[in-house]
Amino acid sequence: MKRIIEIKESGLISKDLCHDNIILDYDSRNKRRSVMITKKKQEVILDLEGLKVINDRSVFVLEDKSYIYVEAKSEKLLKIKANSATTLNKIIWHIGNRHVPAEIKENSIFIAYDYVLEDMIKKLGGDIKIVNRAFNPEKGAYSGGHNH
Numbered sequence: 001m002k003r004i005i006e007i008k009e010s011g012l013i014s015k016d017l018c019h020d021n022i023i024l025d026y027d028s029r030n031k032r033r034s035v036m037i038t039k040k041k042q043e044v045i046l047d048l049e050g051l052k053v054i055n056d057r058s059v060f061v062l063e064d065k066s067y068i069y070v071e072a073k074s075e076k077l078l079k080i081k082a083n084s085a086t087t088l089n090k091i092i093w094h095i096g097n098r099h100v101p102a103e104i105k106e107n108s109i110f111i112a113y114d115y116v117l118e119d120m121i122k123k124l125g126g127d128i129k130i131v132n133r134a135f136n137p138e139k140g141a142y143s144g145g146h147n148h
Contacts, residue, residue, distance in 0.1 A: 001035070001043045001044065001045050002042070002043075002044050002045070002062045002063055002064060002066075003044070003045050003047065003062065003063045004044055004045065004046045004047075004060045004061065004062060004063075004068075005061055005062065005063050006060075006061040007052055007054055007058055007059070007060060007061070008058060008059040008060075008061060008067075009055065009058060010055045010056060010057035010058050011057060012059065013059040013067055015057075015069045017067055018059060018067040018068055018069035019066050019067060019068070020038040020039060020040045020042055020066075020067075020068045020069070021038065021039050021068060021069040021070070021071060022036055022037075022038045022039065022044075022060070022068055022069070022070055022071070023039070023071045023072075023073045024036070024054065024070060024071070024072065024073055025072075025073040025075055025135070026072070026073075026075060026101070026112070026135040026136075026137070028073075029053065029054040029055070029070070029072065030051065030053060030054070031046065031051070032046075032047075032048045032049075032050060032051045032052075033045075033046060033047050033048070034046045038068055042068075044060065044062065044068065046060075053139065054070055055070075055072070055136070056070065056071060056072035056134055056136065057069070057070065057071070058070045072134035072135070072136065073134065074132045074133055074134060075112065075113075075132065075133070075134070075135045076112075076113040076130065076131075076132055077110045077111065077112060077113055077130070077131050077132070077133060077135055078110065078111050078112075078113055078114070078117065078118055078121070078128050078129075078130060078131075079108055079109075079110055079128065079129045079130075079131045080108060080109040080110070080111070080121055080126045080127070080128055081107060081108045081126065081127045081128075081129075082125060082126050082127060083125070083127070087124065087125045087126065088107075088109070088126075090124055090125075091109065091121055091124050091125075091126045092104070092109060094120065094121075094124060095109065095111060095117070095121075098117070100112075100114075100117065101135075101137035101138075102137050102138060103135060103136050103137045103138065104138055110131075110133075110135065110137075111137075112135060113130065
């Protein structure tokens with residue numbers, strides 16, 4: 001099993017230079033230690049000193065200096081909108097109060113699908129659409145560069 005020795009940020013290494021790729025959901029892209037299986041069925045081990053966010057289009061550098069391209073997996077998410085900025089801000093406050101990772105866009109919020117939160121958001125006046133797409137939540141303010 002080959003060891004991942006470095007993670008290059010998105011865009012630094014072209015996908016064309018990678019000999020394999022791997023598709024990971026948000027939780028799998030936020031681990032310090034894990035055994036992962038690539039598309040070509042190669043087992044690789046991630047064993048980092050600390051937590052590091054692995055973004056869509058990042059590249060794993062293996063001990064033999066080969067590359068594996070990382071793609072964010074499409075996930076079931078709640079896309080949340082509201083008819084006013086005040087309502088949307090209240091929803092954001094309630095989501096944050098529950099320490100739920102959230103991807104915040106100009107007029108919407110994305111969170112991992114959760115039927116309990118879906119019900120709460122509807123009661124707060126939010127408009128919800130269930131979508132499938134990559135999930136890239138905000139990094140924590142005190143995270144030192146990684147997500148909550």
